[in-house]
Amino acid sequence: MKKLRLVLGDQLNSQHSWYQKVDDNILYCFFEMRQETDYVTHHIQKIAGFFAAMRNFAEELKSNNHAVFYVRLNDENNTQSLTDNLSKIIKEQGVNKFEYQLPDEYRLDTQLKDYCKNLNIASEPFSTQHFYTKRDDLKTFFKGKKTFLMENFYRDMRKKHQILMISEQPEGGKWNFDASNRKKWKGDTFIPPPKNFDNDVSEIVVELEKSGVQSIGKINPKYFEYPISRKQSLEQLAYFCEHLLIHFGDFQDAMHTDNWYLFHSKLSFAMNTKMISPKEIIAATLKTYRARKDEIDISQVEGFIRQIIGWREYMRGMYWMLMPSYKQENFLDNKNKLPDFFWTGNTKMNCIKNAIHNSLDNGYAHHIQRLMITGNFALLAQVNPDEIDAWYLGIYVDAIEWVQLPNTRGMSQFADGGKIATKPYVSSGSYIHKMSNYCDGCKYNKKTKFEDDSCPFNTLYWNFLDEKKEKLASNFRMKMMYSLLNKMSSEDRSKIKEKANHIIKNIDEY
Numbered sequence: 001m002k003k004l005r006l007v008l009g010d011q012l013n014s015q016h017s018w019y020q021k022v023d024d025n026i027l028y029c030f031f032e033m034r035q036e037t038d039y040v041t042h043h044i045q046k047i048a049g050f051f052a053a054m055r056n057f058a059e060e061l062k063s064n065n066h067a068v069f070y071v072r073l074n075d076e077n078n079t080q081s082l083t084d085n086l087s088k089i090i091k092e093q094g095v096n097k098f099e100y101q102l103p104d105e106y107r108l109d110t111q112l113k114d115y116c117k118n119l120n121i122a123s124e125p126f127s128t129q130h131f132y133t134k135r136d137d138l139k140t141f142f143k144g145k146k147t148f149l150m151e152n153f154y155r156d157m158r159k160k161h162q163i164l165m166i167s168e169q170p171e172g173g174k175w176n177f178d179a180s181n182r183k184k185w186k187g188d189t190f191i192p193p194p195k196n197f198d199n200d201v202s203e204i205v206v207e208l209e210k211s212g213v214q215s216i217g218k219i220n221p222k223y224f225e226y227p228i229s230r231k232q233s234l235e236q237l238a239y240f241c242e243h244l245l246i247h248f249g250d251f252q253d254a255m256h257t258d259n260w261y262l263f264h265s266k267l268s269f270a271m272n273t274k275m276i277s278p279k280e281i282i283a284a285t286l287k288t289y290r291a292r293k294d295e296i297d298i299s300q301v302e303g304f305i306r307q308i309i310g311w312r313e314y315m316r317g318m319y320w321m322l323m324p325s326y327k328q329e330n331f332l333d334n335k336n337k338l339p340d341f342f343w344t345g346n347t348k349m350n351c352i353k354n355a356i357h358n359s360l361d362n363g364y365a366h367h368i369q370r371l372m373i374t375g376n377f378a379l380l381a382q383v384n385p386d387e388i389d390a391w392y393l394g395i396y397v398d399a400i401e402w403v404q405l406p407n408t409r410g411m412s413q414f415a416d417g418g419k420i421a422t423k424p425y426v427s428s429g430s431y432i433h434k435m436s437n438y439c440d441g442c443k444y445n446k447k448t449k450f451e452d453d454s455c456p457f458n459t460l461y462w463n464f465l466d467e468k469k470e471k472l473a474s475n476f477r478m479k480m481m482y483s484l485l486n487k488m489s490s491e492d493r494s495k496i497k498e499k500a501n502h503i504i505k506n507i508d509e510y
């Protein structure tokens, strides 16, 4: 029997049981397609990174004597559609059975399910063997519950997998060291240089240009910095454990104009393409912690582990629990257009300028820049979540819908009415100042609300609370903010309104 096995661009898991045995009757296929380059406008580094990692993985399989059928973007035989490419190979190669790993994206899952329904040969889906949890685990975990708190899921994961546990109790006496994870970086703690690779992806960039694929952002094709092979992914992990873990928790929420990565791992691309698994990352982190317990505090380690076995697995589970209707949710009824400066970085607001330039230059921004700067602003400016999703799904090298959508629509925009976050993540300029040095070099005044030079975050923040009070004032976690708003004079409130309207109407001048 001749089998065809599909490997999608984010399924580059060389440790998968598929590859343990070489079988001449199994053909592995990879496709670079317009279907994937064009469903949203991606960052050039994202497309080049995916194709480079796919090409490397296909070569690795070939060198291990597996049979591989690789279709490049501009190959003549490329139909540019997943299902047409599959049908073509099935026919030409006399395939009797089609096998695939379950896609993490709803869009591709539906496409493959529909395809297999009409296929006249046998087909079978397999697990990707990457995550700790299965797609539907959260559905079971939260069955009958009205709220879906990440913290409950996270504690269960810690217990189930005995991670940082002493029997049934959390190591260090606490589940969560969040409160000590909020230090501002003031330049006094040394940040090791980032681990960058000098991957040459020029050939891919030329092919993308030739085929006319639209993209955003910058690339230096001779120095693509993210890992594009398993070997490099493991090196990135080792670098993180050796140099960055030690302060990860402390400066997790910090932002600074001199440094865009701080102590973040930059492992998301390697992990989301599955070149490396979350289990390997947790094992290496724990090993480092155990060996250097006198140097590395548990708060650094717990803070990192929470991101991987907590947030990452939780977001995936929520995605599969709530799709497809999740993609349409707009609880706050936000309708405004995304400001043009999201695509150019051309704004006078120093915090946004920095976060967007990072994103355009590197295809990366760390979590708090995505949440507290760009996401916060988009929510305060009441931008339509569809436009926000398209931006986040395109701009980051690690953006795949299963993780982007719940982070954006849920955690950042509260468009799901509180399924993921317990309150909208909004803040005025003073909190941005607390966590960064952005305000020091900004033309706006972080202290005022409705003067000519007032920080737009301040004006929009109070206006947002005012305009959304019907939907938000009863939220227990918003009570304090609403009591402050209610104490404000009606004169000040109308000045805020007037100024906020001006900002929203003329947003690209700010």
Ligand code: FAD
Binding pocket: 263, 264, 265, 266, 267, 268, 269, 271, 272, 307, 308, 311, 312, 313, 315, 365, 366, 367, 368, 370, 371, 375, 392, 393, 396, 398, 399, 400, 403, 404, 405, 407, 408, 411, 412
């Ligand atoms: P580190 O800070 O070193 O964290 C380690 C790892 O933890 C990350 O690599 C990631 O795998 C995981 N992680 C941390 N936070 C989250 C989270 N909230 N959800 C899921 N995993 C998390 N992450 C993506 O991988 N793809 C996305 O498209 C994406 N979009 C986001 C959009 C918004 C609006 C926000 C607020 C967050 C988004 N995140 C996304 C989560 C997070 O910002 C990135 O995972 C992180 O910045 C990647 O950089 P890093 O590898 O240096 O992470």
Ligand code: SF4
Binding pocket: 349, 350, 351, 352, 428, 429, 430, 432, 433, 438, 439, 440, 442, 443, 444, 445, 446, 455, 456, 457
């Ligand atoms: Fe951003 Fe306002 Fe601070 Fe300027 S003053 S950097 S706009 S928060």
